[in-house]
Amino acid sequence: MTSYAPVSNVTISRDTSKPVSEAIKSSLRVDVPKNSTGYFGFANTGYNGVPVSNSTYNSSFWMMGEYSGTINLQLVGSHSGIVYADHNLTVNSTDSHFRQFHTSFNSTRSPDGENEWHLTLDGSKAAGTSLNFGYIQLFPPTYNERENGLREDLATVLxxxxxxxxxxxxxxxxxxxxxxxxxxxNTTIGPLVDRPGRESDWFYPNTDALGLDEYLWWCEDMKMSPVLAVWAGKSYGEIISGSELHPYVEDIMNELEYLLGDSNTTLGKVRAENGRKKPWKIDYLEIGNEDDLTGGCDTYPNRFNQIYKAVHEKYPDMTIIASNGDLSCLPSPVPENVILDLHLYRKPNDFVALFDQFDNQPRDQPVMVGEYGCRNTSSAKGTYWSFMQGTCSEAVYMMGMERNSDIVKMAAYAPMLEHFEFESWSPTMYGFNSSPESITPSTSYFLQQMFASNKGDTVLPVNSSAEFGPLYWVATKADTQYYVKLANYGPDEQNVTVKIPKTDSGKLKMLSGSRYEGNQPYSVNVKTEHAEIEQGKATTMSRCRLGLSLFWQLSEV
Structure with missing residues (x-):
């Protein structure tokens, strides 16, 4: 039993004879010896430790068995034995059914992540009996104080x-x-205890506690547009197409009724019962994921058309996204206004070579770059972090996208985050573990932040005395605000003078470092620097050997 351990002289085991619910097929059985005294129970060590901060925690668990009395909850140092939180609650449990108990308590801060959660009970009141527990949860403060929400510290960084x-x-x-x-x-909505979970595609269990509604609350809280991806018949083990796909198309339409239907519709009513009376707003729907890979190409045009026809007829204003950009894997012709989703993971030089990828593309075919990131693929496996050459190559590629933002509608760096001890893919935008102050933004995190925070709505022409390479640039404007982005992908310094009509000064944001310099877990050495600049004065790129992104933000005077 992963992460569980007995506390004192009890035996714990997985019990399939007493499932917590129809969805949760087992529970944790605690056998208390006869003539027991003192407190007994079990511990959970979390994901390589439990993060313990100076905060209020919410905890809940389901319990079954004859017990009336005190349960003690603690947050304890696994090796130090230091108790950071100690809380009692009174429960009245019976052997007839599972009952859920909730409580909250305050904790002091642990200096490291080597901590565990303890549940113990009075052995004298349970001697010689068995008690069952299930769906145990411990929440620190959550983002926007959402129940079953995102960890506040991780979400705030994002x-x-x-x-x-x-x-x-x-x-x-x-x-x-x-x-x-x-x-x-439909197995990710409603009470958590009714969600069965599943084995994820990355070989770890997924509880689906982050379900359909939770994703949408997340979007609403961060003011993001949801892009809903729907299953299009392709798994890694089997592909379903033709008439066999019809029930799954119907399932998509049911999902959309749940999300978009009035509360008087069959599934809109279910959504309202789950806490969201007003329909969600969904403007984008993507059909499948990477259907040009893992054997999906030949059948995707037909599968896409089946789903597109059903969705477009019912929701004609919804923008549909195809899951790839390979024309041999798409219907011909591609329906008007359908966005093609491109996924690109490349070495640094390969990203720079794609700077002009969209310059000569048809202007009537919109695309999104739904996943991209620089990978040092000379390493076959293991964890490695973004480094300045790679981040600078991403900046060059992003400038190419921004210069063509009439057809490049959306772009997203991927993956988003990872636990240092459970990496499945590298690099990521930022990482963490159970230790305090462990959240570590990568160099690519700061690049993404700089681009997203400094963007105009109109791309401007630039007169230059040099060709692109090793210096790359793009200029945009929003109202009276100008934004100029530059990246030096070469080993030598570059002196740059920028002149913008009707301006005399501005703000400079820089990200710089030597070729392989980057941030490592717990160590953030490369971050955004700020300076004031005057119009027409030269600025040196870069003060380090390679990789500097400059952002001018100037206003008309």
């Missing part, structure tokens, strides 16, 4: 990147290793 959209539930998370383990929207 919010500072000024995201504008979220594509969910994936990505690979959508597809399933098999058809049966795909993401099923």
């Amino acid at each position: 919010e500072k990147t000024n995201l504008t959209f979220l594509r969910f539930p994936g990505g690979n998370n959508l597809e399933g290793l098999q058809v049966e383990t795909r993401w099923k929207w």
Whole structure:
């Protein structure tokens, strides 16, 4: 039993004879010896430790068995034995059914992440009996104080990147290793105890506590546009197409009724019962994920058309996104206004070579770059972090997208975050573990933040005395505000003078470092620097050997 351990002289085991619910097929059984005295119970060590801060925690658990008395909850140092939180609650449990108990308590801060959660009870009142527990939860403060919400510290760091959209539930998370383990929207809604969870595509258990409604609350709280991905017949083990896809198309329409239907519709009423009376706002729907890969190409045009026809007839104003940009894997012709989703993971030089990727593309075919990031693919496996050469290459590619923002409608760096001890893919935008102050933004995090926070709505022509390379640039404007972005992808310094009509000064934001310099877990050495600049004065790029992104923000005078 992962992460569970007995406290004192009890035996714990997984009990399938007493499931917590129809969805949760087992529970944790605690056998208390006869003639017991003192407190006995069990511990949970979390994901390589429990983060313990100076905060108020909410905890809940389901319990079954004859016990009336005190239960003690603690947050304890795994090796130090220091007790950071100690809280008692009185329960009255019976052997007839599971009952849920909730409580909250305050904690002091632990200096590290090597902590665990303890539940113990009075052995003298349970001697010689068995008690069962299930669906145990411990929440620190959550973002926007949402019940079953995002960890506040992790979400706040993400919010500072000024995201504008979220594509969910994936990505690979959508597809399933098999058809049966795909993401099923209707098993991710309602009470958590009624969500069965599943094996994820990255080989770890997924409880689906972050479900359909939770994704949408997340979007609403961060003012992001939801991009809803729907399952389109492709899992990693099997592909369903033709007439066999019809029930799954119907399932998509049911999902949309749940999200968009009035509360007097069958499924809109279910949504209202789950806490959201007003329909959600969904403007974008993506059909599948990466259907040009893992054997999906040949059948995707037909699968896409089946789903597109059903959705477009019922919701004609919804923008539809195809899951790839390979024309041989798409219907011909692609329906008007359908966005093509491109996913690109490249080495640094390859990203720079794609600076002009969109310059000569048809202007009537919109695209999104739904996933991109620089990978040091010379490393076959293991964890590595963004480094300045890679981040600078991303900046060059992003400038190419921004210069073509008439057709590049959306772009998202991926993946978003990782636990240092449970990495599945590298690099990511930022990482963390159970230790305090562990959240570590990568160099790419600061780049994403700089681009998202400094953007205009009109791309401007630039007169230059040099060709692109190794210096790259883009200029935009919003109202009276000008934004000029530059990146030096070469090993030598570059002196740059920028002149903008009707301006005399501005603000400079810089990200710089040597070629392989980057941030490592717990160590943030490269971050955004700020300075004031005067119009017409030269600025040196870069003060380090490689990789500097400059952002001028100037206003008309």
